[in-house]
Amino acid sequence: VLRHPILSLRVVAGDGPLYPLLILFGLNAVDELDQAAFNILLPNIRDHFGFDYQSLFSFLGVVSAAALALSVPIAYMADRHPRVRLAMVGALAWSVCSFSTGLATGIVFLGFARSGSAIGKAVNDPTHNSLLADWFPPADRPRVFSFHQAANPVGATLGALSVGLLATSFGWRAPFFVFAFPTLVLVVLAVRLREPVRGAHERRAAGAEAEAVDIEEGPPSYAEAWRMAWKIASLRRMFAAMPFVAVGIGGFASLNVLFLEEVFGLGIRGRAIFGAALAPSSIIGLVIGARIATRLLARGPGLVLRFLALTSVLQGGLYVFYALSPNLGIAFGVAATTTICGAILWPGILAVLSLIAPPRARAMVFSIGSLWILPGLLVLPFVGWIADNWGIRYGMVVMLPVAVIGGLIMSSAGSLVAGDIEDVWRTSA
Template sequence: MPSKAGSRYPFAPTTNRGSTRRRNPPVPEDRDRIDDESSLAEDLAEAAAREGLDLQSEQAQELSEAHVQVEVAGGKEVSGLDITKAKIRDYGLRPLAILFILNAVDEFDRSVLAVALEPIREYFEVSDTVVSLLPLAFVFLAGVIGVPAGTWADRWVRKYILAGGAIVWAGAGFMAAAAQNFFQLFASRMLLGAGQGTIGPTHLSLLSDYYPVEIRGRVLGYHRSANPFGQILGAVIGGFIVAILGWRWAFAIAALPGLVFGIYALWLREPKRGESDLDAATSANPILAEFLKEPEEKAKFFASLKVIFKIPTLRSLIIANSSVGFALVGVIFWLPGLFERRYGFTTKQASLVLGILAFATFIGTWYGSPKADRNVGQGFNFMTRYGAKSVMWVTIAWPLAFLIPNPWVTTALMAISAGVASYGIPGLVAVVAASAPPRIRSQAFAAFGLALAVCGAAVAPLIIGVVSDVLQGWNVNSGDSLRLAMLASTVVVVGIGNWFIFRASDTAADDVNRTIADFLNEMTQGKAASVTSSAAEGTS
C-alpha cells in the first residue's frame, strides 16, 4: 500500500547487508524516503539464502505480500481499521469489566479512609501530621512492590499477580476493621499498599494487550473512570456506612468485592505481550504472525527502567503525573476534613461533597475516553496537548475555589474544572501505552503509577498535614490552615505538572513512531537470527 506522508507509516524491518547490527528505526522526517515495495519477506528470504536455508516457494510468495503497516500521528485509520467503527465488544468485554471493578474497589477503600479521617483522628486522639501518615503507610509498600511488580508483570503470568494483589488488599481491609490501636491501623495500610501496588503494572499492561490501538483510548479511559466511580461509592455509600455503623464496618464492607473479583480474575485469559500490536501488523498474514511469536527472553529490571527514562515523552509524563498527583490526591484526601472544620459540615455532608467531585471526574473520564480515540486521527502530539489544556482548568480554578467563602460555590468550581480536566486524561494514558515498548509496558505503567503514589498518595497528604499543624501553631484556625495548605499546593505543583505535559506534546508522535519501529525490528530480526542459526546448525 502506498504511503501517505503524515497519515501512514509502513515499517519494513530490515537488516544491514553483511552485518548483524540493526538499522536505526525510521523517524517521521524519513517517511518519504522509505521504499514502499520493501517487505519483511524479502529481507528474510535474502538472509535465509545467505545462510543456505531453503524456504519453500509457496511460503516465500505468501510472505512477500506482507507489508507491516502501523498507524502513527495522522489519518483517521489505525492499522487499517476505522476508529469510528471499531467496537470494544468485538474484542470481549469481560477483561475490561473485571479490571474496572477491581480498580473501583481499590478507590472505594481509599475514599472510605478520606471520609472516615476525622472520626479516626478523634478515636485515636492524634494530630493532623500523625493521621496523614496513613497514606504514607500505604505508599511505602505500594512503592516497594509496585516497581518490581512491573518487572514481574513483564516476565510472568499477569493475571496471577493481579489476583494475588486483590486478595492481599482484601485481607488488609479486614485487618483495618479490627485495628485496636493506631499502629495496627498503620500496619493494615502498609499491607493494603502491598496488594494495590500490583494494580497499575498488571491492569494497564493487560488491557493494552487485550485491545488494539484503535480502541485503546476508550478502554484505558473507561478503566481509569473506575477511579472516580469508586470514589463516588466510597464517598456516598462509605460515608453513610461510617455515619451509621462506624468506620470499622466501612473498611470491612469495602474489602469483600476485592476478595470475590480477585479470585474470579484467575479465569481471565492471559494475552501474550504486544499481542494487539502484532495482530494489527499481521492480521492479513498468518505466516507472518507465526514468525513474530513472542520470544522466550524477558526484559531485565534495570534495563527496562533505563529504556523508559530515555524516552522523552514517558519521562515528561511521569514527572507530570507526580506533580499533578501531589496536588490532586493530597487535596482530595483532606477535602472532607476541610469542609467539616471550615464550614461545619457533618460526615454525611462532607462525603456528599467528595461524591459530587468524584461524579464530575467520572463523567469527564467516561466521555473523554471515546474522545481520546477520535483524537488519534489528529496525532499523538495533539492528544497530549489536548490533555495539557484540559488539566490547565484545575491549575486555574482550584486555587480560586479555595479563596471563595461559600462552600457550594467552592464545590461547583472544583467539580466543573475536575470534570473538564478528566476529559483529557484518557488521551494521556493512551500516549503512555503507545510510547512504551510492549515488552516493558508493565514496567512503564509501574513507574507512572509509582510517581503518582509517592508524590500524590504519600507525600502530599503528609506535607499538607504538616503545613496545617504549623499554621495552627501560628494561631490560624484548623479550617483555614488546611485551606491555605491546599491553596499553595495547587498553585505551584499543578502548574509544574502542566508544563511537563505541554513539553511531552512536542515529542509524543516521534516517540511512538520510534517505539513501534524498534519493536517490529526487534521481533523480526530476533526471529531471523533464530531461523538462520537453526539453519546453520542443521547444515553443520
C-alpha cells in the same frame, strides 16, 4: 446507553474482549470502596488517633510511598508471570488489609493495614494497564482506559453512600469490615480470564507477519527496562511530570474531605452525601476525555499531551477557587469541575504511556512511572504544616504551582511523542 447497554459496552471494547474489561472494571471499583471509606472517615480517624494536619499528611505520604515502592517488584513479576493471576492475588491481599483497617488499635497497626490495602493500586497500575494494552489495539485504548477508570467514580459513589449508612450506625470501623467481601466474588469470576499475548497489537500495527505477531519477546531485567525507558525522550518528560500531576490529583481527595469538615462543619453523613454527589463528575470527565483524546490521537499524539497539559493547568487554578469558596454550593460546583479535570488527566496519561512503552517492558514502565510520584509526596507534609498554622484554605492553594509545573513539563513532550511511538512499533515488529 440505557436502551442498549450491551451494545454500548461492545462499542467501548471495540475489537477487544468485553468480559476481561468488565472484570478489571469490577476489581478497580471494589478497590475504590475502601479508599472512599478512608477518605470520608479521615477526620474521624484523625481524631481517633490524635493526628494534627502535618502528622496526618506525613502518615498519608509514608503509606503512599510504601505502596508505590511495591509496584516495582510487582511489575517485575508481571513482565515474567501471568498478570491475571497476579492481579487476583493482589486483590485478595488488599481485601484482607482493608478488613485489618477496621481492627487497627494504634498508628503502627493502621500504617501497616493502609499500606497493605494500597497494594490494590500497586497491583492495578502495572497489571491492569499492561493487560488492557495487550487485549486492545492502540486505536481503542483511550476509550478503554477511560472506561476502566470509570470504575473509580462508580466505586466511590457506592462507597460513599454505604459509608454514610454504616459509619453513622455502627462506627467508623464498620465499612472496612463490609467492603472486604465484594472483592472475593470478583476474584472467583476472574478465574475465567486468559492471559493475552504481550505486544501483539504493536507488532501487527508495524506490519509483522502473522506468525511473528504471537511470538513474545523475552522480558528485560530491571536495569534493561530502565535503559529502554530512559532512551525514549517523551517518556522521560512524562516521568518528570508525574510527581506534580499525580500528587495534584490524589492530594485533592484528602484535602477536600478535611476542608469540608473544618470550613463547613460537615459530619460523616454530610461528607458522604457530598462525596456520592461528586463522584459522577468523574464519569463526565472520562466521557469528555475519551472522546477528545480519541479524536486528537487520530490527528497526532502530541495534541493529546498538549490537551492534558492544559487540563492540568486549569485544575491548578480550580484549587485556588475551591479554597476561596464562600459557601457549600459554590464549593460543590468547583469541586465537580476539579474532579472532571482529574478524570480527564489520569486515563489520558495512561493511554499515552501505553503507546510509548516498549511492549516487553510495559508493566515495568508503568511501575517506573509510579516511582516518579514519590518525590511529589514530599509536598504533603508541607501542605499539612501550612494547614496547621494558617488553615486548610491556604494548604489547598499550594496545589496550584504543583499542577501548573506538571502541565508545563507534560506539554514539552508533545513534539517528541509521535516519533517515539513509531520507534516503539518498529522495534517491536
